[in-house]
Amino acid sequence: MSDNQEYKQFYSDEATVYERTRYRTSYGSLFRQLHYKVVSDVCESIPADAQVLEVACGTGHTTRLLNSLGISTVACDLTPKMMVQAENSIDVSKAKTLFVQTSAFGLPFSDNSVDFLISTRFLHLFGRDEQDKLIKEFRRVLKPGGTLVVDFDNLVARWFYAIPHFFYNILRYRRLAPDSHYNTPKHVSALLTNNGFQTPTLYGVGGWHLYLVKIFSNSLAYRLGLRHRFAPLRILAEQFVVVGQ
């Protein structure tokens, strides 16, 4: 898939099953816990009056976390059916969330207007040239010194799991190869620094081998998962959450 129309169609079809298939499976719920821990730690530094933008909010996985932390957010996505799920799932008494339908390639916000921009499980949909365009667009709307939080799928873990991944793609999506793009830590750091972000920090999140540990103990899998945030285990993580300023 490469263009907005194809993604809009794909995610319109996925909207009602997205949460269940991504975050309510045995591994998915562990991933959610680990992801929430990294993101909530990063969000501790957000001042109360900050302008916060979430790009590609989907069904609200990260939107709900921001909302539960009392952070008012503008959340946007290309696919209205995904955003409806997000809108229905947030607690309006905790914080304000405004939903905007837009493509991330042309955000309807002024230059230097956002203090904190977060986008989760989004950039892996695109190849390197498009990732670069998106990071440029994020840089444009961020104020100087603003914080960017994005994530990437880990190329090393992709090869480590090549065989189970192959069968997962056939069984789940009826296709031979994953429709994802994978990055190395080196490429991720270069992508951000080339676009004016200083000293990006990478945190590892998840790792499919944790699923095997979870069969025996959820808390052990969680504690081991937390160790994947940093080297050396970070190299086996499913994703890198990257924070740049």
Ligand SMILES: C[S@@+](CC[C@H](N)C(=O)[O-])C[C@H]1O[C@@H](n2cnc3c(N)ncnc32)[C@H](O)[C@@H]1O
């Ligand atoms: C894998 S989901 C991620 C959803 C959510 N952020 C999460 O962490 O679960 C990808 C989302 O990107 C959205 N999307 C795809 N192309 C987009 C674009 N060009 N602009 C904005 N959103 C887009 C899709 O509609 C979908 O909701």
